[in-house]
Amino acid sequence: MGKVLEMRAITKQFPRVLANDKVDFDLNHGEIHALVGENGSGKSTLMSILYGLYQKDGGEIIVRGQPVQITEPRQAIDLKIGMVFQHFMLIEPLTVAENIVLGSEIRKGPFLDHKRMVSEVERLSEEYGLKIDPNAKVADLSVGLQQRVEILKALYRGADILILDEPTAVLTPQEVEDLFEVLNTLKSKGTSIVFITHKIKEVLAVSDRVSVLRRGKKIGTKSTAETNEQELAEMMVGRVVLLRVEKGPAKPGREVLRLDGVTVKDQFGHVKVNNVSLTVRSGEVLGIAGVEGNGQSELVEAIAGLTKVAGGSIHLSNQDITGWSPLRVRRAGFGLVPEDRHRRGLVLDYSVADNLILGLHGSKPFVHNGLRSEKKIAEHAEELIRDYDIRPPVASQPARALSGGNQQKIVVAREFTQNPDLLICSQPTRGVDVGAIEFIHQQVIAQRDQGAAVLLVSAELDEVLSLSDRVAVMYNGEIVNVMPIEEVTEHKLGFLMLGGRPEEYDANEVSGSADQD
Amino acid sequence: MGDVIAMMFNTAVFAAALRMATPLIFAALGGIFSERSGVVNIALEGMMLTGAFTAMFVTYHTGMPWVGVLGAMLAGGLIGLIHAIFCVRYRANQVVTGTAINIFAGGLTVFLLRFFFGTAGTSPSVTTIPDITLPVLSSIPWIDRILGRQNPLVYLALVAVVVVHIVIYKTPWGLRLRAVGEHPRAADTVGVNVFKMRYISVVISGALAGLGGTYLSIAHLSRFSEGMTAGRGFIALAAVIFGKWTPLGALGACLFFGYADALQMRLQDIGIPTQFMNMLPYVLTMVALAGFIGRAVGPKASGEPYIKG
Numbered sequence: 001m002g003k004v005l006e007m008r009a010i011t012k013q014f015p016r017v018l019a020n021d022k023v024d025f026d027l028n029h030g031e032i033h034a035l036v037g038e039n040g041s042g043k044s045t046l047m048s049i050l051y052g053l054y055q056k057d058g059g060e061i062i063v064r065g066q067p068v069q070i071t072e073p074r075q076a077i078d079l080k081i082g083m084v085f086q087h088f089m090l091i092e093p094l095t096v097a098e099n100i101v102l103g104s105e106i107r108k109g110p111f112l113d114h115k116r117m118v119s120e121v122e123r124l125s126e127e128y129g130l131k132i133d134p135n136a137k138v139a140d141l142s143v144g145l146q147q148r149v150e151i152l153k154a155l156y157r158g159a160d161i162l163i164l165d166e167p168t169a170v171l172t173p174q175e176v177e178d179l180f181e182v183l184n185t186l187k188s189k190g191t192s193i194v195f196i197t198h199k200i201k202e203v204l205a206v207s208d209r210v211s212v213l214r215r216g217k218k219i220g221t222k223s224t225a226e227t228n229e230q231e232l233a234e235m236m237v238g239r240v241v242l243l244r245v246e247k248g249p250a251k252p253g254r255e256v257l258r259l260d261g262v263t264v265k266d267q268f269g270h271v272k273v274n275n276v277s278l279t280v281r282s283g284e285v286l287g288i289a290g291v292e293g294n295g296q297s298e299l300v301e302a303i304a305g306l307t308k309v310a311g312g313s314i315h316l317s318n319q320d321i322t323g324w325s326p327l328r329v330r331r332a333g334f335g336l337v338p339e340d341r342h343r344r345g346l347v348l349d350y351s352v353a354d355n356l357i358l359g360l361h362g363s364k365p366f367v368h369n370g371l372r373s374e375k376k377i378a379e380h381a382e383e384l385i386r387d388y389d390i391r392p393p394v395a396s397q398p399a400r401a402l403s404g405g406n407q408q409k410i411v412v413a414r415e416f417t418q419n420p421d422l423l424i425c426s427q428p429t430r431g432v433d434v435g436a437i438e439f440i441h442q443q444v445i446a447q448r449d450q451g452a453a454v455l456l457v458s459a460e461l462d463e464v465l466s467l468s469d470r471v472a473v474m475y476n477g478e479i480v481n482v483m484p485i486e487e488v489t490e491h492k493l494g495f496l497m498l499g500g501r502p503e504e505y506d507a508n509e510v511s512g513s514a515d516q517d
Numbered sequence: 518m519g520d521v522i523a524m525m526f527n528t529a530v531f532a533a534a535l536r537m538a539t540p541l542i543f544a545a546l547g548g549i550f551s552e553r554s555g556v557v558n559i560a561l562e563g564m565m566l567t568g569a570f571t572a573m574f575v576t577y578h579t580g581m582p583w584v585g586v587l588g589a590m591l592a593g594g595l596i597g598l599i600h601a602i603f604c605v606r607y608r609a610n611q612v613v614t615g616t617a618i619n620i621f622a623g624g625l626t627v628f629l630l631r632f633f634f635g636t637a638g639t640s641p642s643v644t645t646i647p648d649i650t651l652p653v654l655s656s657i658p659w660i661d662r663i664l665g666r667q668n669p670l671v672y673l674a675l676v677a678v679v680v681v682h683i684v685i686y687k688t689p690w691g692l693r694l695r696a697v698g699e700h701p702r703a704a705d706t707v708g709v710n711v712f713k714m715r716y717i718s719v720v721i722s723g724a725l726a727g728l729g730g731t732y733l734s735i736a737h738l739s740r741f742s743e744g745m746t747a748g749r750g751f752i753a754l755a756a757v758i759f760g761k762w763t764p765l766g767a768l769g770a771c772l773f774f775g776y777a778d779a780l781q782m783r784l785q786d787i788g789i790p791t792q793f794m795n796m797l798p799y800v801l802t803m804v805a806l807a808g809f810i811g812r813a814v815g816p817k818a819s820g821e822p823y824i825k826g
Contacts, residue, residue, distance in 0.1 A: 053706070074708035089703035091696045102696050103707030105689035110688055122548075153707070 001366060004029050004064055004161055004192045005050075011058035012045055019045040021216040022059065028517065032193045034207035034224070036200070038236055038433035039403040042216040043196045044086075047163045050075045051083045063161075077104075082154025083163040086170075089147050089153075092139035096149050097121045099138055100156050124155055129185050144175035151182065162186065163194045168202055171429065172291055172459070180206045198433050200232045214238055237435040247445045250469040252281040255454035257303070257422050258310045261312035264298045274477040275312065280453040282421065285444065286482075287468030289493050295477035296457045297339060300426050302334050303327040306344075317421050330359055335420035337411050339427040339457070344409040346399045348471040353381035354397040354411050360418070373470075388413040389439065405436030412440055416447055416452075423447055426457040441467060461490055475499050518785060524689020528662040530779050535663065535671055538739065538775025540565065540746075542674040543729030544753035545760070545767040546681045547722035549598075552762060553685065555698040555711075556604050556817040560596065561726045562750025563622030568593045568727025569734040570626040573741035574633070576643045581647070581737045585758030586670075586728065594720045596622065601719035605712055610821035619750070627743050639742040646670060646736045667737045670728075675768075677725070682764040694718060698816030701823040713825045726750065729750030751799060760817055774798045 005027040012020040012122045018397055019042045027033050048054045050061065052070040063079050070076050076083070090099050097117045106113045106120065121134040130148045138146060144303055147167060154162055155177055164183075168176045183193055183206055197208060203210050204224060212219040212235040221236045233241040257280040265275035273295040280286045290296055301307040303314055305326040313322045316332050324332070338344035346355050357366050365376045381395035388409045390402070408428070415423065425444060429437040442469055448454050458464050464471060465488065472482040473496040481502045495505050524530060544561045551558035568589035576585030579706025600618055603609040622682040627637075634640055648668050655665030701711045704751055729749070734741045737753040750773055759773075781794035 051706075073706045074706070081708070085706070089700065089706045091699045091703055093699060094692070094695060098692055102692060102704065103691060103709050107689060111683075111687045157707075286521055456717060 002029055003027065009052065010046060010049060010056050012049060012054060013057050018140040023213065023218045025211060027192050027194060029192055030187055030190050031208040032187055032195055032206055034195045034197060034203040034210040035209060036197055036203055036232065036236060037213035038435060039405055041213040043213050044165055047083065047165060047194060047196060049226040050076065051163065051201050053079060055096040077157050080158050081161045082157060084147065084150040084154060084165065084167060086166040088150055090146055094138060096132055096136050096138060097134040098151055100153050100304065104157055107399050123150065124152055125451065128155060130182060143170050144178065160190060161192050165196045168197060168199065183484040194312045200229050203232065204229065212236055231343065233308045233434050241434055241438055242446045245441045245445060245466045250284040250448065253451060254282050255279050256282050256317055257455065258315040259312065261303060262309060262314060263311035264302045264307060267374060272294050272477055273302065276479050278479060282451045282453045283448060284390040285448050285454040285456055285467050287458065287464040287471045288474050289461065289471055289497055289499050296474055298459060300424055306312025312496060313431050333421035335415035335418050336417055337425040337428045341407055341411050346407060348400040349398050351396050352390065352399055352410060353377050355399045356381050356384050356414050358414065379465045384417060387431065396433035404431040405433045408432050409436060412443060414498060416443055419450065420452060423452045424455045429463060461493055465490065473497055518813060522646035524783050525780065528659065530783055531663045533666065533779035534772060534776035537778040539671045539674045539770040540729040540732045540749055540769040541753045541774055542678060542768060544726045544750055545771055546677055546724030546764060548754050548757040549681065549764060549767060550718045551722035552757060552819050553694050553698045554715045555701060555816060555821065556719050556720050557611040557713055557820045559612055559617065559754065560600050560618035561753050563619040564596045564723045565595045565746045565750045566622045566626055567596050568730025569745055570629065570741050571725055572576055572731040573640050573643050573734040580644055582644050585735050586634050586731050589727040589731040590724040594724040595630035597720040597723020601716045604822065605715045611820055623744060630741065630743065640740045642739045645739045649789055658664040670672055670732045670736050678764050679766045683742055685764065701818050777801055
């Protein structure tokens with residue numbers, strides 16, 4: 001199998017960072033080559049150069065043996081290179097077929113040939129096993145299907161080199177599996193794929209080879225079969241990484257959070273959280289596992305006072321906090337790492353220092369005689385930046401300028417240093433790189449050991465399994481089961497998350513093991 | 518009261534409504550091109566006014582009103598080009614640029630009127646485009662009294678709606694137009710030249726608005742008068758929104774505004790204060806925008822300059 005693509009000594013200088021520093025990369029015919037690295041390591045930049053979105057400052061690109069200059073996406077398309085972006089490049093009010101043909105329309109005289117557009121899309125979707133309705137509006141499709149449209153867009157343009165930029169970041173676990181199946185189908189039909197990710201498990205699951213970038217430099221390329229999780233993590237981060245969280249047994253104390261029959265409805269009156277009762281004690285981590293969209297977000301928002309409770313009561317340290325304002329709940333000893341740091345956790349255009357006092361900005365010592373105390377704010381920022389290793393360590397920078405992992409560290413630093421009685425961490429490591437995940441996990445356990453009651457909501461099974469002392473599964477607005485961590489297996493969680501009942505699982509297990517005997 | 522009802526369904530009012538709607542239709546179609554490409558065009562008013570002046574000016578000198586129409590479209594297109602250069606190339610705030618163009622056009626036409634004709638207020642009278650009788654339509658009862666005999670520009674406006682509809686929804690270019698106003702980066706990544714699309718669209722927008730102005734000075738009237746567009750550019754913009762950025766929707770809105778305008782002129786005769794009736798189209802616009810059509814969602818990228826890379 002020959003090389004379809006070679007990139008040699010690619011260099012790209014951005015105003016403040018060297019995004020790619022003499023990076024070599026190559027792609028074999030019909031392989032899936034994973035390109036991994038932490039956020040900001042230069043993976044996307046490298047592929048954007050290949051696709052003509054950025055101009056390289058140095059190096060050369062060879063496609064199918066021919067040196068090429070790519071200065072426009074158009075040229076990349078002509079070279080049969082397709083790219084699926086992390087943020088989809090789809091026009092929502094248009095149909096699937098219209099999105100797919102845009103820019104390379106099928107014409108009948110001066111008009112669009114709508115019939116042939118649709119039949120062409122149908123043909124492609126059949127050939128590659130990517131089922132889709134060509135006449136559906138993109139806005140009405142799920143994220144997984146929208147991604148399908150993106151892949152079809154590339155295939156329609158004849159791409160046989162396909163770049164996927166963090167394609168799994170927005171998908172549910174089931175959709176990820178579907179995607180991997182699609183990638184394998186494409187591979188078997190001779191498409192060469194570059195798969196950008198920072199999730200090592202995915203690399204191991206789907207790729208043939210893997211290249212690691214760190215801070216703009218290529219660290220190495222390995223055959224996937226000859227490497228492992230630990231080695232890749234170390235290559236990405238540049239030091240030994242603890243993939244397993246080290247923690248001692250929990251020492252549960254008093255009851256901190258008690259939910260009694262909590263029900264939450266959305267703006268249309270649909271029940272999102274149905275009669276949920278739970279307790280979380282100090283010194284323990286209760287993990288809520290579940291496929292996203294099963295009421296976890298609404299439950300968290302109800303506790304935080306961000307949404308109304310339709311029924312039931314919430315007690316925090318024996319106080320009834322049902323219906324309290326978010327500020328009042330916070331002051332009663334509550335900290336929240338919200339699931340979407342951009343929407344709820346940070347004001348992106350504010351400085352790191354100001355983000356570190358959000359919610360505390362009206363309290364002492366940050367306010368003195370009604371005015372901001374710049375000195376205290378700066379001292380506070382300096383301390384937290386140091387303790388939580390926020391990089392770059394510049395308090396005056398806008399939060400927007402930081403990587404996802406460091407943005408999340410700002411939120412974690414702010415919430416954790418208040419030493420709340422109740423700490424809710426919702427998807428605490430989403431879009432965060434390996435090094436930062438390790439750090440945030442350690443901090444969560446440290447909070448637990450200091451006596452906080454921690455409620456962890458996560459779609460990542462690994463995270464729930466490694467941090468929790470007890471695990472609850474949420475499905476369709478209800479808590480299906482709460483069990484101590486010793487009784488939990490990944491398989492059982494998966495079963496319950498997809499709507500299985502605990503009784504059924506136990507029954508299946510018994511008959512299953514009987515079959516084996 | 519019976520008088521009013523009778524008047525509301527009078528064919529003469531319908532015919533007048535069509536005439537009043539004509540300049541709005543052209544300008545609204547222009548607005549659709551511009552907004553669909555992602556450029557807010559609040560300058561429709563100024564483009565119409567420039568068109569109205571140029572149509573009169575060229576007709577005055579050539580004696581040929583159709584040459585005046587051509588001139589007005591060129592002048593409108595030129596103003597569109599200026600708008601596009603500021604908005605697309607220099608990424609200026611589109612509302613501010615549009616407002617500046619409106620003020621500029623208001624001043625320029627007054628200046629030119631005085632400079633060339635030495636008069637303030639109105640220009641000398643010029644040749645107009647005469648009304649024509651359409652053979653088929655004029656033989657259908659009832660319809661003939663509305664559509665049978667009208668100005669060619671009225672018919673042209675109706676044809677233009679159909680043409681623009683086809684261009685936007687049935688051609689590759691139209692697909693690209695809808696794309697660049699919604700998600701320019703997506704269009705760019707599949708090789709659509711966003712800047713070129715926007716330049717062309719805004720120039721077309723200006724030409725159509727200029728054509729709308731033409732109707733005022735050399736068809737409806739036979740002269741140019743200062744500020745004769747009297748806010749029609751803004752009404753056309755409202756029609757774009759009212760019609761949800763679609764040509765057929767905008768046509769409906771323009772006919773509706775034209776009808777309110779025509780009715781208003783008639784109702785003045787029966788003792789309702791003019792001022793109230795003058796408010797009618799505007800009040801209806803606000804009511805319509807606030808409630809009837811629900812939230813009007815325009816092209817997502819409208820108003821935002823595109824920055825490559």
